[in-house]
Amino acid sequence: MEPKLNTYLHDAQPRQLAELQEWLRIPSISTLSAHKGDVHRAAEWLVTNMRQAGLENITLIDTDTQPMVYADWLHAGSDRPTVLIYGHFDVQPVDPLNLWHTPPFEPTVRGDDLFARGASDDKGQTFIHVKAVEALLQTTGKLPVNVKFIIEGEEESGSGAINRYVPAHADQLAADAVLISDTHILSPDQPAILYGLRGMWRAQITVTGASHDLHSGSYGGAIHNANQALAEILAALHDSTGRVTVPGFYDDVRVLSADERASLARVPYGDKEILADSGAPAVYGEPEYTVVERTGARPTLEINGMWGGFIEEGFKTVIPSQAFAKISCRLVPNQDPARIGKLVTDYLKQLAPPTVRVDVQKSHDGAFAFLTPYDTPAIQAAGRAYTQVFGTEPIFTLEGGGIPVVNVFQKELGAPIVLMGFGLPDDNLHAPNEKFHIPNFYNGIRTSIAFLQEMAKL
Amino acid sequence: MEPKLNTYLHDAQPRQLAELQEWLRIPSISTLSAHKGDVHRAAEWLVTNMRQAGLENITLIDTDTQPMVYADWLHAGSDRPTVLIYGHFDVQPVDPLNLWHTPPFEPTVRGDDLFARGASDDKGQTFIHVKAVEALLQTTGKLPVNVKFIIEGEEESGSGAINRYVPAHADQLAADAVLISDTHILSPDQPAILYGLRGMWRAQITVTGASHDLHSGSYGGAIHNANQALAEILAALHDSTGRVTVPGFYDDVRVLSADERASLARVPYGDKEILADSGAPAVYGEPEYTVVERTGARPTLEINGMWGGFIEEGFKTVIPSQAFAKISCRLVPNQDPARIGKLVTDYLKQLAPPTVRVDVQKSHDGAFAFLTPYDTPAIQAAGRAYTQVFGTEPIFTLEGGGIPVVNVFQKELGAPIVLMGFGLPDDNLHAPNEKFHIPNFYNGIRTSIAFLQEMAKL
Numbered sequence: 083m084e085p086k087l088n089t090y091l092h093d094a095q096p097r098q099l100a101e102l103q104e105w106l107r108i109p110s111i112s113t114l115s116a117h118k119g120d121v122h123r124a125a126e127w128l129v130t131n132m133r134q135a136g137l138e139n140i141t142l143i144d145t146d147t148q149p150m151v152y153a154d155w156l157h158a159g160s161d162r163p164t165v166l167i168y169g170h171f172d173v174q175p176v177d178p179l180n181l182w183h184t185p186p187f188e189p190t191v192r193g194d195d196l197f198a199r200g201a202s203d204d205k206g207q208t209f210i211h212v213k214a215v216e217a218l219l220q221t222t223g224k225l226p227v228n229v230k231f232i233i234e235g236e237e238e239s240g241s242g243a244i245n246r247y248v249p250a251h252a253d254q255l256a257a258d259a260v261l262i263s264d265t266h267i268l269s270p271d272q273p274a275i276l277y278g279l280r281g282m283w284r285a286q287i288t289v290t291g292a293s294h295d296l297h298s299g300s301y302g303g304a305i306h307n308a309n310q311a312l313a314e315i316l317a318a319l320h321d322s323t324g325r326v327t328v329p330g331f332y333d334d335v336r337v338l339s340a341d342e343r344a345s346l347a348r349v350p351y352g353d354k355e356i357l358a359d360s361g362a363p364a365v366y367g368e369p370e371y372t373v374v375e376r377t378g379a380r381p382t383l384e385i386n387g388m389w390g391g392f393i394e395e396g397f398k399t400v401i402p403s404q405a406f407a408k409i410s411c412r413l414v415p416n417q418d419p420a421r422i423g424k425l426v427t428d429y430l431k432q433l434a435p436p437t438v439r440v441d442v443q444k445s446h447d448g449a450f451a452f453l454t455p456y457d458t459p460a461i462q463a464a465g466r467a468y469t470q471v472f473g474t475e476p477i478f479t480l481e482g483g484g485i486p487v488v489n490v491f492q493k494e495l496g497a498p499i500v501l502m503g504f505g506l507p508d509d510n511l512h513a514p515n516e517k518f519h520i521p522n523f524y525n526g527i528r529t530s531i532a533f534l535q536e537m538a539k540l
Numbered sequence: 541m542e543p544k545l546n547t548y549l550h551d552a553q554p555r556q557l558a559e560l561q562e563w564l565r566i567p568s569i570s571t572l573s574a575h576k577g578d579v580h581r582a583a584e585w586l587v588t589n590m591r592q593a594g595l596e597n598i599t600l601i602d603t604d605t606q607p608m609v610y611a612d613w614l615h616a617g618s619d620r621p622t623v624l625i626y627g628h629f630d631v632q633p634v635d636p637l638n639l640w641h642t643p644p645f646e647p648t649v650r651g652d653d654l655f656a657r658g659a660s661d662d663k664g665q666t667f668i669h670v671k672a673v674e675a676l677l678q679t680t681g682k683l684p685v686n687v688k689f690i691i692e693g694e695e696e697s698g699s700g701a702i703n704r705y706v707p708a709h710a711d712q713l714a715a716d717a718v719l720i721s722d723t724h725i726l727s728p729d730q731p732a733i734l735y736g737l738r739g740m741w742r743a744q745i746t747v748t749g750a751s752h753d754l755h756s757g758s759y760g761g762a763i764h765n766a767n768q769a770l771a772e773i774l775a776a777l778h779d780s781t782g783r784v785t786v787p788g789f790y791d792d793v794r795v796l797s798a799d800e801r802a803s804l805a806r807v808p809y810g811d812k813e814i815l816a817d818s819g820a821p822a823v824y825g826e827p828e829y830t831v832v833e834r835t836g837a838r839p840t841l842e843i844n845g846m847w848g849g850f851i852e853e854g855f856k857t858v859i860p861s862q863a864f865a866k867i868s869c870r871l872v873p874n875q876d877p878a879r880i881g882k883l884v885t886d887y888l889k890q891l892a893p894p895t896v897r898v899d900v901q902k903s904h905d906g907a908f909a910f911l912t913p914y915d916t917p918a919i920q921a922a923g924r925a926y927t928q929v930f931g932t933e934p935i936f937t938l939e940g941g942g943i944p945v946v947n948v949f950q951k952e953l954g955a956p957i958v959l960m961g962f963g964l965p966d967d968n969l970h971a972p973n974e975k976f977h978i979p980n981f982y983n984g985i986r987t988s989i990a991f992l993q994e995m996a997k998l
Binding site for chain 1: 571572573632633635636639697724738740742749750751752753754755756757758759760761762763764765767768770771772774775776777778782814817818819820821822823824825826831834835838839840842843844845846847848849850851852853854855856857858859860861863864865866868870893894895896897903939940941942965968969970971972973
């Protein structure tokens with residue numbers, strides 16, 4: 083890296099961190115309607131910051147749901163590739179709030195980590211690329227490739243607006259590669275490139291027994307308790323080995339080849355590591371698959387939320403009329419979320435005894451899983467960028483989380499997707515005490531610069 | 541009934557109802573610590589009302605938990621029997637509040653019903669006897685028997701104080717019969733006398749998997765979801781016929797004789813009636829027992845509350861670290877709540893897979909079920925009182941709810957317990973829109989007077 087840029091990056095660190103903290107103070111929770119204004123404020127903040135960074139054509143795109151921000155710099159020349167950078171500025175809810183050591187929207191540095199909701203997922207990782215572009219423009223006045231940004235505000239609530247926007251604006255967004263940083267590497271010293279992500283289908287289940295809550299003394303033993311019926315239905319969704327029992331659930335699941343299983347076995351993450359990260363007393367799940375395979379290459383059905391009856395302090399000997407669950411399936415290639423949704427819904431209704439009624443309300447259309455060959459030139463360019471900055475070649479692996487918009491990019495833009503993550507496995511995504519490893523933030527900016535430079539050579 | 545008393549009772553109705561509404565406005569929820577002051581205010585209100593009624597030695601008994609009120613009138617002569625009247629002025633919580641048609645603590649008359657939390661359970665039924673004594677004292681200056689009142693403020697939260705008070709004050713409370721109105725009759729035209737009540741054991745279950753909430757993308761498939769583990773454990777507590785699967789649970793259950801089953805079959809309440817009352821789509825439970833037997837003579841295990849993970853608006857694809865349930869068992873003679881508690885706790889721990897930890901926290905020591913022969917003279921006196929006022933002989937039956945203090949009275953005072961209820965099966969006890977049938981309130985006052993007069997003849 084040239085000395086002037088190197089010095090700039092060193093000197094800019096305190097300001098870059100302070101700016102990120104300012105963005106993280108905006109509680110842009112897209113799943114809660116009360117925070118709609120905050121999501122918009124986070125978009126406005128990004129617009130201002132992008133202007134200072136030297137980006138052009140900066141647009142706050144208001145939609146029926148949550149806003150997006152577009153920006154570009156297109157003066158590298160028509161012979162140079164174009165990179166589209168995607169990220170999101172909305173964040174997950176923060177409950178249970180009492181488990182946070184410091185408030186989720188008061189970003190706090192402890193040791194080498196920055197604690198805040200959205201620090202890693204995804205404001206911090208998105209901000210890396212804004213600062214990379216800024217560093218190049220301020221030290222050299224130009225970028226080695228053409229760059230476009232499309233940053234959305236509802237990744238955590240279905241990506242509805244961008245899923246509609248991309249097909250309608252494929253020309254505006256046209257690119258030779260799509261760069262996304264919304265994943266994690268294996269450790270601060272071991273970068274990784276994901277070549278597959280799981281998809282998603284989710285729904286809320288409502289079990290209704292009696293028409294109103296009943297006294298358990300007068301009715302207990304003769305009317306089915308909705309909590310009990312829900313527990314009985316939910317318990318029937320997995321067998322004792324952790325395999326999902328929904329008929330047909332695994333029909334379309336991509337079978338791992340011996341070569342791919344050998345490659346995945348190189349990932350230094352197993353029972354010991356997942357137990358240390360999770361604090362669970364024992365590992366769970368399909369015994370014929372490794373932890374990396376279970377979380378990356380196998381589909382799941384999770385009960386994300388469950389409630390019914392009296393859940394306050396004290397006791398109330400009630401037979402609840404209704405009980406509820408929020409469930410989600412992580413999907414793998416080649417599962418179709420619509421088909422899985424139908425299979426799960428049909429099975430839930432089939433499990434319902436005559437004593438209750440079961441309703442299933444899907445939350446959105448779901449997302450397909452994503453898989454891309456890792457010999458693609460843009461992905462190899464990302465690998466060289468990591469190696470330059472981290473001093474270690476990345477490992478190629480699969481990840482369990484999904485990025486809903488990836489499929490739309492792949493389908494509508496026809497460009498390879500480069501998943502260049504800078505999070506860590508213990509970042510507490512979607513949980514209390516989310517954090518971002520600050521050295522990854524600074525190394526991320528350097529890696530983003532190196533990637534743009536490597537792309538210029540293609 | 542003598543004309544003067546009859547006229548008095550007719551004219552007093554609007555005032556009696558207005559007084560009851562005033563008492564019902566006090567939100568005396570004993571299970572919620574925020575309402576501790578309200579429980580005390582409900583006791584103070586009763587003290588004032590009892591003074592106006594002409595009772596003597598009125599005492600507000602403060603305790604470590606909730607207060608009680610004692611009062612008496614002991615001038616009938618030592619040759620006359622003494623009746624101890626028990627009731628309670630604390631009430632159940634009111635959630636889900638949005639299902640109430642009118643606010644729970646703004647008592648509202650609609651048609652022949654008075655809607656309010658506590659209207660039937662148990663302020664309304666307790667107040668019947670205060671107004672009966674008042675009517676006799678104000679029209680005749682005396683009572684036909686000696687009367688004592690002990691009214692508690694924590695029936696809905698374990699009756700801790702009165703359970704300690706009765707053994708220590710057996711002389712003060714000594715009586716020839718204990719009269720309790722905290723149950724229901726079959727219809728406004730069909731009185732009933734309960735000769736058995738179910739007991740109770742209850743606990744909170746905590747299932748802990750990971751040490752913190754996890755992202756279902758990164759960990760799903762390899763760490764046991766606490767909601768799922770809880771559902772699997774709870775689902776294992778009943779078989780498909782509704783029978784509790786806890787080993788030894790039914791060991792001590794009293795076997796019904798053919799005679800008793802024939803007597804219970806006279807109760808005009810079956811599948812059709814319980815479906816109409818509950819609004820459930822089908823009846824549940826042990827097929828070899830009738831609805832009356834299931835709810836009166838068979839023990840149960842209910843999940844009164846259940847919660848874990850993300851239960852707010854929207855979605856959060858989390859694997860919760862913990863999940864919780866509040867369970868309760870209704871017990872029958874001769875089940876020992878301590879033994880049942882141990883059996884249930886042991887079984888819950890046995891059901892726990894190695895992937896989670898299960899903790900069981902019992903809420904109190906529980907209560908034995910209650911059973912008394914119905915040829916006892918005091919119970920027969922109650923039967924004659926009902927017949928005089930309602931014009932119909934009462935049916936003898938069993939009830940599913942429990943009144944925790946009944947066992948203490950039976951053991952410490954050695955007096956027969958007379959369960960003279962004035963509620964109705966559809967009073968929505970412990971549920972939204974609790975109500976009290978106003979004709980039952982007025983008929984209850986007359987029946988209480990008739991009972992005291994019948995007791996004087998024994």
